[in-house]
Amino acid sequence: MTKAICFSCGAEKFGALTQCGACKSTPRVEGDLALSLVLSDHLSSETQLEVLAHEIRSHLKLTVPEALLRQAHEALKDPQLLAMLGTGPGNATDGSQARPTPRTARPGSPPTTRSSSNRRQRSLHQSELQQNPFALLGVTTRDDRRRIVELAEEKSLELDHDACQKARSDLTSPRMRLSAEMSWLPGVSPGKAAQFVSALHSDPMSVREESGLPTLAHLNLLASAFEAIDGNDSADDVAEFIQEMAYLVDDLSAEQVLRDINEDRSVSGFPEVKGIEQVEAELSERKRYYRNAIKDALNRLPPASLVDAMTTAVDQITGGGEDHAPELIDDLVDSYAVETQGFLQKEAESVEKLINAARDSATSGEKVVKPIVDKLVVVARNWDKVAQPIQLSAKARGIDHDPSHEIAYSIRSLAIDLFNEHDMLDQSQRLTELIQELFAELPEVVERVEQDSEALADIFQNRKMNEAQKDEWARDITYRAEVGVMFKDVLSISPDGLSWKNQRFPLDAVTRVRWGAVRHSVNGIPTGTTYTLAFGDNRSEAVVELKKESTYSTFLEKLWKAVVIRLLTELFETLQGGNEVRFGEATLSDDGVTLVKHKFLGTNEKVRCSWGQVHVWSADGSFYIGSKDDKKTYVGLSYIHAANTHVLEQAIRMAFKKPGMRRLSDMLQ
Known part of the structure; x- marks a missing residue:
């Protein structure tokens, strides 16, 4: 034998049982040894080897004929061959060295390295397989009716007589025999079957290392091994074990089982099973047993480990809810959903109570709401942790998990209310992030919450920018100066307001400002300039007279940013609302101004002009608005x-610069 294919990577090598030069794998356990013999030119043709190599490299299910595998297993019983190989089924001391055959490998299937927890010392005595009639009487599937009766009589002397007689009846009655056969190890040689039963007694988890077995027999072995699981097993290992079972259940073939059973019946002399319907009915019972065996094992775990095992199994086998799960996983999740319904409903009620409490307390402020949101986060996480397997399964099946939708939207509603009605951005963001984390399996919820999150993030950034702008604005308007030679008075402006001597005005309370400068001279010789500043509210006014131009100019710059811009905006808004505003003898409206026509003789009269009919200018310390067509129609307003x-002048000059302006409030657009 020279040409061979590596059982692990599909690379070509020389010698069936030698180490692969590509992946360094060496067949060690019997299943891998048997498969390696099949993957050689000793048992397969060159064409078959090419097909099998392609299947291994592509991670496809191997189409190895069962007859060839049985032939390989028989060849491995040759003592001379085992001595030549220096290995055998019992020589693989560490299961972690063994690689599973690609026969059951699939994309996304769990890793095969076993954790140390499943190799600790344990034993089984009363598993279903060990209590099977074949095991109880020590008969094989190839023993005839006479041999079964003989062994039943012998065992009756050692064991319970009634149990032995029932086992005999089950095995000799063609109708009852099928159930015993399908819960045994169909397709496995009598010698190997005895070894497996012995292994269940001394080291139940060792059967997980087996490969190349007929699917039904493999499942029956693994289901019995599940009976050895207890609270000391890790959730990850149990999850991996569940996935191994789930993949195998999907591989069950009624036709293959029928062939294996009838092959043994042809030797034992029992009539063959004619209809596949009987096999399919028994397979349904087998699947129910596998599900119950796993459920019983999960129930022996601590509650937290049970939830973790289910979550890990469903998450890995569905690729996070993206792929359809095997039938066994769906059945397990359905049972899990029923058993956790009470807990989930109780936690959901707690979530709703906390949501209502947060909403009712919102008017008391964020300090009161935050502790409630803290509790809500904890309870929602507890609920989601238990609901995770159900959510993942629902996503994989393409259906909605209604309780998840209800809780997600309830929390989202609270997040929206806290922001829209109470401006609690931080708590709203916390809840939005919580929904994104807990309900990632709900596409519709994720899409909506992502939009919420983006909107809140934009608001948060805008607020940060606004806060930065406010800080910058506060720095820009803050100014303080001491006025006077001997006795100092303080003139100041800041976000807290305007102050002069003992008068203080909050910025928002200031409704009027005026300023100007008067130059003095004697006989044409300049003697100085007096700078006047005035600001006040509707009741009083502070008037400041300065000699230093630098103080005057700096304060005006600050005053403009702190007050004048606001007064300018308020003027536009007042006019836009249809109101009129008086400035001295002028009456402003949004679309025009009422001026005074000055007469040399007689009473002056008021003249209404649109903004297109007037022009403005400055002269003699005053601001003038006049009619373009009548020089006698005007109003003058002293700056000082x-x-x-100054506010009025700025408003009109700004508006005049806007093409097509008809209303002053157009500046707000």
Whole structure:
């Protein structure tokens, strides 16, 4: 034998049982040894080897004929061959060295390295397989009726007589025999079957290392091994074990089982099973047994480990809910959903109570709401941890998990209310992030919450920018100066307001400002300039007279940013609302101004002009608005004495620069 294929990677090598030069794998356990013999030119043709190599490299299910595998297993019983190989089924001392055959490998299937927890010392005595009639009487599937009766009589002397007689009846009655055969090891040689039963007694988890077995027999072995699981097993290992079972259940073939059973019956002399319907009915019972065996094993775990094992199994086998799960996983999740319904409903009620409490307490402020949200986060996480397997399964099946939708939208509603009605951005963001974390399996919820999250993130960034702008604005408007030679008075402006001597005005309370400068001279010789500043509210006004131009200019710059821009905006908004505003003798409306026509003789009269009919200018310390067509129609407002003249001038000059302006409030657009 020269040409061979590596059982692990599909690379070509020389010698069936030698180490692979590509992946360094060496067949050690019997299943791998038997498969390696099949993957050689000793048992397979060159064409078959090419097909099998392609299947291994592509991670496909191997199409190895069962007859060839049985032939390989028989060849491994040759003592001379085992001595030549220096290995055998019992020589693999560490299960972690063994690789599973690609026969059951699938994309996304769990890793095969066993954790140390499943190799600790344990034994089984009363597993279903050990109590099977074949095991009880020590008969094989190839023994005839006479041999079964003889062994039943012998065992009756050692064991319970009634149990032995029932076992005999089950095995000799063609109708009852099928159930015993299908819960035994169909397709496995009598010698190997005895070894497996012995292994269950001394080291139950060793059967997980077996490969190349007929699917039904393999499942029956693993299901019995599940009976050895207890609270000391890790959740990850149990999850891996569940996945191994689930993949095998999907591989069950009624036709293959029928062939294996009838092959043994042809030797034992019992009539063959004619209809596949009987086999299919028994397979349904087998699947129910596998599910119950796993459920019983899970129930022996601590509650937290049970939830972790289910979550890990469903998450890995569905690729996070993206792929359909095997039938066994769906059945397990359905049972899990029923058993956890009470807990989930109780926790859901707690979530709703906390949501209502947070909403009711929102008017008391964020300090009161935050502890409630803290509790809500904890309870929601507890609920989601238990619901995870159900959510993943629902996503994989393409269906909605209604309780998840209800809780997710309830939390989302609270997040929206806390922000929209109470401006609690931090708590709203916390809840939005919680929904994204806990309900990632719900596409519709994820999409909506992502939009919420983006909106909140934008608001958060805008607020940060606004806060930064506010800080910058506060720095820009803050100014303090001492005025006077001997006795100092303080003139100041800051976000807290305007202050002069003992007068203080909050910025928002200031409704009028005026300023200006008067130059003095004697006989044409300049003697100095007096700078006047005035600001006040509707009741009083502070007037400041300065000699230093630098103080005057700096304060005006701060005053403009702190007050004048606001007064300008309020003027536009007032006019936009249809109101009129008086400035001295002028009456402003949004679409025009009422001026005074000055007469040399007689009473002056008021003239209404649209903004297109007037022009403006400055002269003699005043701001003028006049008719373009009549020089006698105008109004003059002193900069230094009339309140808000500078505000009015700025509003009109800005508006005149806007093409097509008809209303002053167009500046708000």
